[in-house]
Amino acid sequence: MSEQHTPREFLEPKVLAGLSGLPLFARRPMRGNVSGRHTSPMRGASVEFAEYRKYVPGDDLRRLDWRAHGRSDRYYVKEFEADTNLRLQLVLDTSGSMEYGSGELNKLQYARRIAAAIGYLAVQQGDAVGLSCVSNGITGHLPPRRNPAHLKTIFDALEETRGQGETHLVDVLHELAETTRQAAMVIVISDFFVDPNQLRSCFEHLRFRKHDLSLFHLLDPMELNFEFSRPTRFLDMEGGTAIFAEPSEIADRYHDALKDYLDQLQRIVVSSGVDYHRVSIDQPYPEVLTNFLTRRAMAKGGR
Amino acid sequence: MSFLQPWMLFALPIALLPIIIHLINQRRYQTTQWAAMMFLLAANRMNRGYARIRQWAILALRTLVLLALIIAIGRPLASGSLGGGLVGSLSGGSSANTIVLLDRSPSMNANAAGDSRTKLEAGVAQIAETLQTLGAGRVLLIDSNTVTASDSSPARELASPEELLDLPQTGPSDASADIPAMMLAALDTIQANSMGQTDVWICSDAREHDWQSRDGRWPTLREALAQFGRRVRFRLLTVAGTDQPNRSIRIDDIALRTEGDERVLTLSGKLQSDSEDGDTSNTPANTSIRMDLDGAESIVELPLDSGSGEFTDLRVPLDREQERGLGHVSLPADGNNADNTYYFVFDQPPPRKTVVVSSNEDVANVLRLAAEITPDPNIDASAEVLLPAEVPSIAWDETALLLWQAPLPVGASNAELRKRLESFLDRGGRVIFFPPDNPKPKAELFGVSYSPWTDLKDDVSIATWRGEADLLGKTLAGASLPVGKLKVHRLAALSGETTPLAKLSNDEPVLVRVPTPRGGVYFCGTTPAAKDSTLSSDGVVLYVMIQRALVDGAASLANTGRLDAGTVDAELAANWKRLQGPDKSLSTEHAFTAGVYADGDRYNAINRSAGEDATDTLKESQIDDLFQGLVLERVNQTAGESNSLVDEVWRAFLILMLIAMIGEAILCLPRQSAQAASPSVGGATA
Numbered sequence: 001m002s003e004q005h006t007p008r009e010f011l012e013p014k015v016l017a018g019l020s021g022l023p024l025f026a027r028r029p030m031r032g033n034v035s036g037r038h039t040s041p042m043r044g045a046s047v048e049f050a051e052y053r054k055y056v057p058g059d060d061l062r063r064l065d066w067r068a069h070g071r072s073d074r075y076y077v078k079e080f081e082a083d084t085n086l087r088l089q090l091v092l093d094t095s096g097s098m099e100y101g102s103g104e105l106n107k108l109q110y111a112r113r114i115a116a117a118i119g120y121l122a123v124q125q126g127d128a129v130g131l132s133c134v135s136n137g138i139t140g141h142l143p144p145r146r147n148p149a150h151l152k153t154i155f156d157a158l159e160e161t162r163g164q165g166e167t168h169l170v171d172v173l174h175e176l177a178e179t180t181r182q183a184a185m186v187i188v189i190s191d192f193f194v195d196p197n198q199l200r201s202c203f204e205h206l207r208f209r210k211h212d213l214s215l216f217h218l219l220d221p222m223e224l225n226f227e228f229s230r231p232t233r234f235l236d237m238e239g240g241t242a243i244f245a246e247p248s249e250i251a252d253r254y255h256d257a258l259k260d261y262l263d264q265l266q267r268i269v270v271s272s273g274v275d276y277h278r279v280s281i282d283q284p285y286p287e288v289l290t291n292f293l294t295r296r297a298m299a300k301g302g303r
Numbered sequence: 304m305s306f307l308q309p310w311m312l313f314a315l316p317i318a319l320l321p322i323i324i325h326l327i328n329q330r331r332y333q334t335t336q337w338a339a340m341m342f343l344l345a346a347n348r349m350n351r352g353y354a355r356i357r358q359w360a361i362l363a364l365r366t367l368v369l370l371a372l373i374i375a376i377g378r379p380l381a382s383g384s385l386g387g388g389l390v391g392s393l394s395g396g397s398s399a400n401t402i403v404l405l406d407r408s409p410s411m412n413a414n415a416a417g418d419s420r421t422k423l424e425a426g427v428a429q430i431a432e433t434l435q436t437l438g439a440g441r442v443l444l445i446d447s448n449t450v451t452a453s454d455s456s457p458a459r460e461l462a463s464p465e466e467l468l469d470l471p472q473t474g475p476s477d478a479s480a481d482i483p484a485m486m487l488a489a490l491d492t493i494q495a496n497s498m499g500q501t502d503v504w505i506c507s508d509a510r511e512h513d514w515q516s517r518d519g520r521w522p523t524l525r526e527a528l529a530q531f532g533r534r535v536r537f538r539l540l541t542v543a544g545t546d547q548p549n550r551s552i553r554i555d556d557i558a559l560r561t562e563g564d565e566r567v568l569t570l571s572g573k574l575q576s577d578s579e580d581g582d583t584s585n586t587p588a589n590t591s592i593r594m595d596l597d598g599a600e601s602i603v604e605l606p607l608d609s610g611s612g613e614f615t616d617l618r619v620p621l622d623r624e625q626e627r628g629l630g631h632v633s634l635p636a637d638g639n640n641a642d643n644t645y646y647f648v649f650d651q652p653p654p655r656k657t658v659v660v661s662s663n664e665d666v667a668n669v670l671r672l673a674a675e676i677t678p679d680p681n682i683d684a685s686a687e688v689l690l691p692a693e694v695p696s697i698a699w700d701e702t703a704l705l706l707w708q709a710p711l712p713v714g715a716s717n718a719e720l721r722k723r724l725e726s727f728l729d730r731g732g733r734v735i736f737f738p739p740d741n742p743k744p745k746a747e748l749f750g751v752s753y754s755p756w757t758d759l760k761d762d763v764s765i766a767t768w769r770g771e772a773d774l775l776g777k778t779l780a781g782a783s784l785p786v787g788k789l790k791v792h793r794l795a796a797l798s799g800e801t802t803p804l805a806k807l808s809n810d811e812p813v814l815v816r817v818p819t820p821r822g823g824v825y826f827c828g829t830t831p832a833a834k835d836s837t838l839s840s841d842g843v844v845l846y847v848m849i850q851r852a853l854v855d856g857a858a859s860l861a862n863t864g865r866l867d868a869g870t871v872d873a874e875l876a877a878n879w880k881r882l883q884g885p886d887k888s889l890s891t892e893h894a895f896t897a898g899v900y901a902d903g904d905r906y907n908a909i910n911r912s913a914g915e916d917a918t919d920t921l922k923e924s925q926i927d928d929l930f931q932g933l934v935l936e937r938v939n940q941t942a943g944e945s946n947s948l949v950d951e952v953w954r955a956f957l958i959l960m961l962i963a964m965i966g967e968a969i970l971c972l973p974r975q976s977a978q979a980a981s982p983s984v985g986g987a988t989a
Contacts (some may be wrong), residue, residue, distance in 0.1 A: 097338035107338075193341050223339040232327055234337035236434050244332065249354045250346050256347035 006058040015286045016120055022293040024167045025186050026212045027196055027275065041251040049289040051134035052076045082095035083292050086185050088122045088129045088156075089177065089286040090115045092161060093190030096237040099163035100191075103282050108163045110281045114216055116158055116170040117186060117289055123151045127185075130256055134172040134190075135165035144184070166238045169194055173202035177209045190215040196264040214292070217265070226254045243273050309953070311377035318373060321365035332783040340879055351453050357970055364967040371623040371960035375953040399823060400498045401439040402458065403430055403467065404485045406507035407476040407895075408643035409911045410918075413508075414545045420789055422542040426463060426506040427473045434464035436951070437551060439502075445488050446472045447480030447513075448895045452873035458492040471889055475641060477911045478869025478895040480513040483520040490527055500659050501531075510919040512914035514920055514929070521929055524617045529932045536934040537789060539802035539926065543939065545935065548612065549638030551575045551916050552592060552645050555777075559626070559649050560681045568596075568649060570632075571779070576611035577638075577918050593885070594619070598632040603632070615779065626651050627862065629906055642916060646883060646899050648906035651859035655684040655853050663740065669831040669839040670706045670737075673849040684853070699727050703856035705848070708737035711748040721748075731859025733823040733852040737830045740794035749817045751799035751826050762790040765813060768805035773816065774825065775804055776849045793835045794828050801826065814848075823856070831861040862905050867912040868895050876900065879907065 055075035056279050068076040071128060092115055098108040105113075119129045122145065130144035131154045140157055142150070169190055176186065186206060192199065192215070206213045228247035233244045262278075269276035275296070306312060337343070411423040416666035419427055434442060442461040449457040449472060467473055482505075489503050507513065528535055554572035561567075574590065590605040596619065605614050621628070627650040634643040642880035651835060657674035661667040667688045674686040689697065691709040705727070728734065742753030768775045768786045777783050786805060794811060795925045804825075814919060817824040831838040832846055838845045884898020893909075899908045921929075923937065 094527065097340075100336065100338035112691065191338065193339060220338070223342075228335075231332040231333055234336040234343055235334060236340045237336050237338050238340070239510075240340055243340070245343065245347075246358075248359055250343070252354060253349045254342050256349065257342040261342065272437075277648035295381070 003155075007115070008159060010109065010116045010158060011120075011155070012113075013036070013085060015027045015289075017115060019121060019289055019293065020124065021119060021183060022121070022290065023125060023297065024118065024127070024293060025105045025295065027299055030257060041275075047079055050079045053079055053223055066276065073101050084291070085123075085146060085228050086125045086127045087181065088118070088127050088185045088187065089144055089176065090119060090129065090131045090174070091156070091186060091188040091190075092131065092133050093167060093192075094139060094161045094163050095167035095169075096164050096239065097167065097191055097193050097302045099216075100220055101281065102224070105281055106163075107191055107218045107281055108161065110218055110285060111216070112161070112287045114189055114289065115136075115187075116155060117285070118189075119151060119154050121293075123148055128149075132172070133157065133161050133178060134167070134169055135163075136168055136176070138172055139165075153287050162185070163237075167194060170198045170202055173199075174205055177202070177205040177211065180211065182207070183210045183212075185212045185214070189218065191218050192265065196261060196268050200268045200272060203268065205242065207273055211296060212275075215269065215277065216279045216288075216292075218281055221280050224280060226251050226258075252284070260264070305380050306374075307378035309375055309377065313917065314373050314376075315370070318366050319371040320369060321362055325362055330516075344786055344836065345775060357761075360464045361967055361970045364963045364970065367963040368960050368967065370513055371956045371963060373907070375956035375960065377953075379952050379956065381952045383695045399440040400443070400493075400496075400501040401434055401441065402443045402445060402489050402492060402501060402503045402616060403466075404489060404503060404505045404507070405444065405473055406480040406482065406485075406505070407447045407474070407478070408480040408508075408510065409475070409477050410639065411506075411509050411725065411914050412475045412511070412641035413639035414547060416545045417541045420474065422508055422544060423473070423475055423506070426540050427467050429542075430504050431464045431467040433502075433831065434467075442467075443492060444470070444472060445485050445492070446477055447482075447485060448472070448476050448869065448873075450484045450488050451869050452891075452894065456492065457488045471892070474910035475879060475911070476866075476868070476892065476895045477641065479912050479915055480507065482507065482514045483518045483524065486524050486528075487520060490524065490587050493531070493906055497532065499631065501535045503535060504538045505537060507539070507541070508544070509926060510915075510917075511919040511921055512912075512917055516919055516929055518926055525930070525932055533934055534559055536936065537930060538936045538938055540938045545638055547638035549577045550634050551642035552578075552632055552634050552643050552914060553910075553913065554632065554647050556615075557647050557649050558679075559621075560679075564623060566623055566625055568619040568621055569629075570617040570619065570647070571613075571615040572632075572645070573613045573725070573916075574605060574611050574618075574634075575916055592633075594630060594635045595633070596621075596667060597628045627906070627910065631883060631899070642911060644897065645895055645910055646908040648863040648865070648899055648908045650861055650863045650906070653703070653857045653862075653896075654681050654701065655682060655703050655857045656685070656698075656703045656847075657686040657698050657706060657853060658684060658689045658702050659706045659708070660687065660691055660694060661706075661737075663708060663830070663832065664738065665831050666708050666830050668841075669791050669845070670708070670849065673707065673831075673842065673846045674853060674908055676846075679852065690774060697723075699723055699732075701860070702727070704811065704853045705734045706849070707734060708739065708745070710739045710741075711736070711746045711753070713746045719757040726824060726950075728819060728821055728823050731821055731823065731856065733825075735827060735849070737827050739939055741956045744798075747799065749799075749819065749824050751797055751801060751815070751817060752824075752826075754796040754798065756793050756795050758793055759791060759807075759809075762792055763794075763807045763809060764790050765791070765805050766808035766810075768865070769803075773804055775814070775844070776850050777850075784847055785929060786844050788837075788841050790837045791835070791842060797826055797828050818973070823851070823852075835950065864905060864907040866907055866909050868897055868909050869912070870894075871907075871909065875902075876904075876909075882906070884909075 002048070012101070052065065052153070053066065053076065055077050059077050065076045065078040068078075092111055094108065098111065099106050101107055101109070119131070122129045126146055126148040128144035129150065131140070131142045133137055133140035142154055142157055142163070167190070169192070173188070180186065187268050203213060226247065231240055231245045231246045266276075277288065277292055381417055390739065401932040405427065407423060411426070412421045414420075415422045415425040420428070442464055443458040444461055444467065445458050449459070461470075462469065491974070492498070493501055552574050554570055556571040558569045559566065560569060565961070574592075582969060590607045590610060591606060594601050594603045601621065603617065606617065607614055627648070629646070629648040631644050631646040637643065656675065657671070659670045659674065661668050663669065671686040671688050675684055679686040697705075736748075738753045738756070740754055744752055744754055746752055757876050765786050770777050770783050775784055777787055790863065791807060794807070794813065797812055797815055800816075801812065801817055803812035803815050805814040806812050813828040815826050817826065829836040829838070833839065871894040873891060877890045877901045879900035881893065882899040882901050884896055886902075888896040897910050900909065926937070927935070
């Protein structure tokens, strides 16, 4: 660990230090393989009493509650809650459209910062972190590991991502829902420029596989406001056809289309129980993350 | 629509600026990389109707703003009747030269509709205002009186159009206008001054009597003016009259008589009403008129059944001693006050002395009898028969009529006689020539000569004669003279430039009039002798002929004169003293102003001409015919309708511009839904 690293532009120690006080909680029980900070559906050896259960042969005699036996002349086993770690799968959209940014950062740079910070926090609290980069298909995949050294691999992968190609997010999410072992935490960071109805099926698929799905929907302020003054030829960053438009003429209809899409997406995330965060990339990302973590802590899932 | 600043219309293409800017903007597009293509594609698929209409509406409104501004600066005129529309405006809205032809005839003094002014005043005011608005350069006035009065340039140059309102030359007059003469004067002025673009304003009410549409000068005028092409433009301003009824009075005949011990003035004349028959039943048949006789006013009832008609021998008693006098009759104010007054003068009738020059006793007797016996016993008439040799003894100054049945006084030996004869005619005397016994075809007097006698085998009667006026005219009662009953046995045919008054059935003239300045020379083709014609046996025609000629000739001896306004020499009349009439008129306008004037001992009554009482006006098609091939704009104006012929309407265009600007601003406002569509960011969790 003594070798000298060039500072990664998406890692800001000050931000990470500020966030370190906030734990990353899952909203539902996780099946980890080691002890951790997250509730597990299993009984375990934590200090938190869960329930009494009748002794059945084969149970460890050390767990018999003799005091209960003394009072009732029956054999009871005292059980405690189990705390476990989780598998966090970060899904990063690296399609061409993520390279768009009208301000200081483009969407991909913003996405890297969010992914790196969450990954760092997760590893810090002993969770396993994996990364999938998605454009035409899965362009890069790192399975979740809780080894701190794995974090470096993830950071390397993040650093190497480039936005290009079309988004095939829907197919990839279906694939990930199947391949990721049950009850993982899946965080998708994308601009979601796909048909909301197709997204609905992915979300439901992930939910069915008991994954805890969170979305960071990144949008550039220019995409939200569409403030062009001159006639413009719009070149598709994902290689589609170019469109020539008079902004003053088309702006109204653009806004209508955008509003329709966002409304539809909103309905879908609400109905499919997804933790959805719409982010305008001119917002400071620490604020977005603080908000994300705080809300998760408040909505920490039961057993 | 026409413009006061038509050159501003060349700036009209500037109105296209918004469209050009739009097109340039379209070409100056930027290229940008874009991620959210799905929304653009969706927007393209949506109905773009409203947005496109809005874009076009904004462009149209911007264009309209500029258009309205340019037009407003061009100072548009509401009246389309001026300047020949847009084309006329572009070829020069206001001409450098303006000639105003002003018809000052009495009919122009009729009240204008909806106004307290007369047609003349309203027309002059409108022309003055219009010329002022249009910024006319050089303004020349030709009025109907000046044209009649002066032979040299009748055009008066005005310092400014406002001067029209103050000039006495634009005031009312009682003389008829001679529009062809005024047009000729305008033509002369244009040619003499080598004028360029010229507007000729004609202010008239298009009375046939003034315009004389059948006059031979019109074709010549048209031909001469057509050479100028569009350089000379005519604008005929017709001011509409009121519906007020109008009556006019006229005295045709006035006579002083002695009946026993009394002296009586008898008046015959006409009270004319221009209202329809249906209207006269509504208005009371008021036939009383005001009469001023030597300053004493009285009301006289006219012997008429209805409100209008002719009256004869209206008796007005006078003092026994009164031998001459003057006065006028007048009607109360009505639609036209210019024809409400008629001036008259009267005097003892002059002696009616006839001289018959004949060597034929029969003829001389017949003529003497016809001349000697007057229809009115109060009037003295005498006739003297002289042989041709006794001619030098004629008392020319006392003679009214000369009946000549002798060889025509031709040749050097008769030069003195011819001179006397001419001065007699110039004074107003009348001469009737009858063929001598042996006419010489070469003997020509006043351009007329007699051919030798020819016997007409059958007795030829007179087939056609002029019954409307002159010696063979109808009687006052309207009955024709029995000219057709006359038979002619022998005829000495007449040759020369003459006006035939009666023709035989073989088309030979038997009585002619020679056109001389005072028109008092007649030639008869036969004599009253029994072998020549039945003039003496059917004596009525001869008698009437001679008496009429005698009356006309005697009038020249009278001490009173009845003149039509405008027919007198203006310079001569300027020296007359006005006894009655409007006080305001200038002495130079005496000849054109009705009234009674004293010319030494002689009284002259000047009145409007008989033609002025005729109300015939030219139809529009007739005026078009008169101006065929020329540029004529007709401006029909009701005086009360508007103060000016031209209304500037630039304010309306400025308002239009403001409305367009507001409309454009409203359309350019960002839509509220656009803000609502801007989505909020944040999280959502199920």
